[in-house]
Amino acid sequence: MITLGIETSCDETSCAILENGNKIRSNIISSSLAKHQPFGGVVPEIASRHSLQAIHAVYKTSLSEAKVQSNDIGLIAVTQGPGLVGSLLVGVSFAKSLAFALDCPIIGVHHLEAHLAANFILRKKPKKPFIGLIVSGGHTSLVLVKGSSYEELGATVDDAIGEAYDKTAKILDLGYPGGPVIDRLAQEGNPKAYFFTKPKVDGKFNFSFSGIKTAILHLVKGANGNQKRSPWKGKKLKDLCASFQFAVTSWIIEKTLNACEEKGINTIVVGGGVSANSRLRKVLEQECHLRGYEFFIPPLSLTLDNGAMIARLGYERYRKGFRSNLSLIANPSLTFVKNSR
Ligand code: KG4
Ligand code: ZN
Secondary structure, eight states: OEEEEEEOSSSEEEEEEEETTTEEEEEEEEEOHHHHGGGTSOOHHHHHHHHHHHHHHHHHHHHHHHTOOGGGOOEEEEEEESSOHHHHHHHHHHHHHHHHHHTOOEEEEEHHHHHHHGGGTTSOOOOSOEEEEEEOSSOEEEEEEETTEEEEEEEBSSSOHHHHHHHHHHHTTOOSSHHHHHHHHHTTSOTTSSOOOOOOOSSTTOBOOHHHHHHHHHHHHHHHTTOSSOOOOHHHHHHHHHHHHHHHHHHHHHHHHHHHHHHTOOEEEEESGGGGOHHHHHHHHHHHHHHTOEEEOOOGGGTSSOHHHHHHHHHHHHHTTOOOOTTOOOOTTOOHHHHOO
16 A cells, blocks of 8 residues: 655644555655754744645655656655644645645644654564653653554643753854764763752653753853853853763653653654664663563664655554544644544
């Protein structure tokens, strides 16, 4: 079966063609990143306008690269939420129009669930239950995936981990997005140079990342006085990035392993943009290896928002009997639990 996956929840516009749930024939991504850079973060109106302008060409390219015709499409999967409402509306409206024109089934899927599903395109899906760790620019959640239900064990009480990377990078004048650049600098710095206190949060599997950003702001302001630009450069900057990265990834890893231990689970599945992080990938894999746990993390090409993960989740759910129809609506705050059965 040929599944078209459409993703427009934030600043990426993506269409992918997936064959039988495990062969990516194309995965085209148009990013509006450069247009947001002057503002130091995603501007929702710019993101939705970009999607509107890009989606038709992205769709056409996904077909031609995959060497399929529109009539070959057997299922259309689209991100229903969560995300930016304007961007979501573009994808959902495009998907519904196409489903109507092609007389083809349509299914709306949950963006975060799809980040986990990205793992199962190229590798056999693990037996449930497993612990899902979702780390992205907008979300940080630990979920227990059991049968076909999702139990959220914990989530961030303030900033998402990707947001903490992005805001810290802004304080340090490193541009947007902050994750890749901090990760790169961190690899050349001393992770023990600065110590950041582990935040105390209610709920043992909840996270908090706003305190570390404020601590860094104070550190930098202390050295910076009233100057606008951060004077931190060279080794000092690399050490700060390494110490920040060491702290936030250690907190995440510790809670994920604690969740496995407490729930008696020995499989971890990670998804979301921050799953590209070098330390998170390396250390979590080592820890899983030591404990004999199965560990899933997507290849780098599938860590950021993409249509292939949407197509994969849509395909799985379609085979389980789920269907949407043309009354499907974008839901910017779609919850995990309600969307699953
Ligand atoms: O999943 P995603 O593409 O978008 C959302 O659904 O939010 O994630 C984007 C986030 C950004 O915050 C970006 O800074 C972060 O992923 N990111 C990273 C790395 N690469 C991207 N964070 C840490 N280390 C990285 N290597
Ligand atoms: Zn995402």
